[in-house]
Amino acid sequence: MSAPTRQGGLTSTGTGGVGDSPQRPDANLKVRGEFAYSSDLWHEDMLWGATLRSPHPHARIRGLDTSAALAVPGVYAVLTHEDVPGENIYGLEHPDQPVLAADVVRYQGEPIAIVAADHPETARRAAARVRVDYEVLDPVTDAAAALRADAPVLHPHNPGGNLVRHARIRHGSGPLTADVVVTGEYTVGMQDQAFLGPESGMAVPAEDGGLDLYIATQWLHADRRQIARALGMDEEKVRLHLAGVGGAFGAREDLSMQVHACLLALRTGKPVKIVYGREESFFGHVHRHPAVLRYEHGATRDGDLVYVRASMILDGGAYASTTAAVTGNAATLGAGPYQAPTVEIDCYGVYTNNPPCGAMRGFGAVQACFAYESQMDKLAQALGMSPVDVRVRNAVEQGSVMPTGQVVDSAAPVGELLALVRDRPLPPERGATFDLRELPGGVSNTTHGEGVVRGVGYGVGIKNVAFSEGFDDYSTARVRLEVTGGEPVVSVHTAAAEVGQGLVTLKAQIARTELGVARVVILPSDTAVGSAGSSSASRQSYVTGGAVRAACERVRADVLALAGGAAAGLAGGKVVDGAGVVLADLVEVLGEAVVEHTVEWRHRPTEALDPVTGQGFAHVQYAFAAHRAVVDVDVELGLVRVVELACAQDVGRAMNPDAVVGQIQGGSAQGLGLAVMEEIQVVGGVVRNPSFTDYLIPTVLDMPPMPIDVLERADPHAPYGLRGVGEPPTLSSTPAIVAAIRAATGKALTRVPVRPEHIVGD
């Protein structure tokens, strides 16, 4: 069958190498509303899929009857677990999740049956007619209780019972006593990635018995591996093509409708499209792990950390997803960007019957950062020091030893980042006249200045970049140089997912810098080339950027060999010598030749952690950002307006300075959301607010000016010296805002998001 109507390749012309900020090749399409997202896919003769989901967080399925659904006119197929030809199980790290539930459902919204029909409404109506006989079971909804010996075991084959992973860090042997000791228990609510483009894609059956899946995802090859296993099909027959992605933030790392669409397409022999609605989307992807974190910090009277102890429980929900890696992150980064001689951390990732949790921007480091930064403020208060001074005094720097024993072997300007945000001029105090839009409550007219108190707070965080703990983390790039239409053209082909972050722009910038060619074609991402790894963990500029550069270097070497003589480089469409003197036109040198290289590129290897001590070279790179938040709080109503959110971040090398600032603004906004509004409220395993009416994300009136300082301290291990950018600003934004609210209110505020009740409560 033919390919559906969708977004094709993107051509990037003109100028803009590494360090420039050329316009995105898809910018105009997106601004004009003409970009084809995965929900816009269209094919002649296509069917629509719909999913029947469990209303119960925990139930046994005693029987399934699809006959009434099949009887609906316009329905082509109704499938259940019995129709999964391969293994009815998938999962990113631990395959533990059924494609369609067989005998038990473990969370509200778990898929049970799927329907294909000639109209989406028909498919939904038919799905509602599938009869399921449930024996409702008590859900396990408290993560701490799930670890007790008497808790029902949700996954009988898991050797740890309801424990997915216990990450244990034991570092140093100093005393666990100190002059000044502060303790605290902190809670992080369940945040959602809240991408705007819902889960969607289209499966098209092919003549070879395989199929093509057009899909919005973060990692085509990881999807393919899991899909092929469920279909019982060779991976070569499952071809994935990236469709337009409307945001990701971790929520597209796990499968959603991928296998379902493939099953329906194979059964009906027709293209099948599935698009989730907004409410279904809240059940269609994993969320950020809610966490309870207990901390104890000991310090000398002068403010030097003596020890850090922490115990954290992360609620992974019904299926493991990436819980094990998230647990590892929270533990290894759990002491924050601080040097402490002795560290004891225990982090537990747990199964419950709550919604499954997995990857979200910050990935375990967000939860820990809220807790350790709250503790640093508490410590500063106990010591009578300023919050910045106590942080700077204990900040890691290049050469510091992390609690894993790993030496920080590139720039770590934590103290400098804090000083940058501290030394910025404060925004002006409120004047006598007011603009409602600048007051807590905004245009809702709740205050004209009454009860409004200003506060200032700080936060700094540490995030690992790329995949850790010994994961074989690589990307693949195919780069081709040839003369087309009388000019040299570079084609770049990877399987990396453009999720809005701007990798399409960056790949062209790298090609232009390395090959001195203006015209670069970014081919659509698909599985016809090797894996790029995931667009997550702030890793694609590093890893796919590294792969594109390495492939370009090989192409360049071949071209220089073709040119011969003193040829030493490519610039401006010419072959030049070592001094930059033009030797020949690239068009002439290439002639009819097509120079192409495919490179699989790896960052330096990491190691698994010692399971007992948590020691090991676990992370390839660390990244740091600091925030200063200035807030106005209406202390009588508990409403907050963030007045300014300043950020300083070290990015190693600003590959695309505009994109870097965009990432910092977006990450800061997501952190603000967690600080004051974003939470999936779950009671008894049931989601109470699966809509954008009641799951609130910041609007333009909630976001303040964000002055940004970008440091460029090159990491010699990384391509161009770059440091991953996307996640660090999400970490420190939240604790900085909460610290500012504490400063304004004097309240302890140990839970995020902070709700008005917490501010005005007794």
Added chain:
Amino acid sequence: MKAATPEAVPIAGGTDVMVELNFDKRRPPALLDLGRVAELSGWRTDDGHVRLGATVPYARIVGELGDLLPGLAMAARTVGSPQIRNRGGVGGNLGSASPAGDAHPPLLATGATVELASVRGVRTVPADEFFLGPKRSVLAADELVTAVTVPSAAGPQQFAKVGTRNAMVIAVCSFGLALDTGTRRVGTGIGSAGPTPLRAAAAEDFAAEVLPWDDPPALTDEVAREFGELVAAAATPIDDVRGSAAYRRRALSVLARRTLRWAWQDVRVR
């Protein structure tokens, strides 16, 4: 048409109706498009009142009625986003009869009446008799909300709404206030803190009685606080996903206190 197919759901801006359809909360057999009914889409003054058609969008209320109906205009400003304010109007707010409807508190506070029409004729219902329960009203199956009739402002009016976001948010609780300096009456309306929008009758009587209408001095703390407490006492809120009952009561007392101060300040300036 409404009489012939009483199960048809009238739709104007679609603010609530489309959400219910999209979330599959209801499947009406028909929609009745009111978009091009000219009689519903305008307003006029009539003997000290404004007759406001059911489909006049909030954006026009904000732009055109700020002087005549300041309380309603302030409430309209807090509705949704610019796109929603361009489409949605008071008729739909009343038709849904949500306790959180932003238009309701100012309609209660000003003593507005709701005009309902059917093939049986036209009737008017005082706003405080319109609501029966959560999303229930006296609107009969064969009736349409055609207009509201609101007394033109005879004194300062205020509206304030608490939400956990600084824009585009459904009320956690809200409060409307209207002072009539001629008749020396005080009107109130409470939103999102009970099964229906509510009036705080005891607070109205208290304020009308104790406010120093002649040669008004500044409002005393005692009067403002007592008024706030009486408003909070009139509410019957619940705990829900948007906030707790205790918080709603507390916030209402603050909103009532503050809005009375702002309104009274206007009385003094005049």
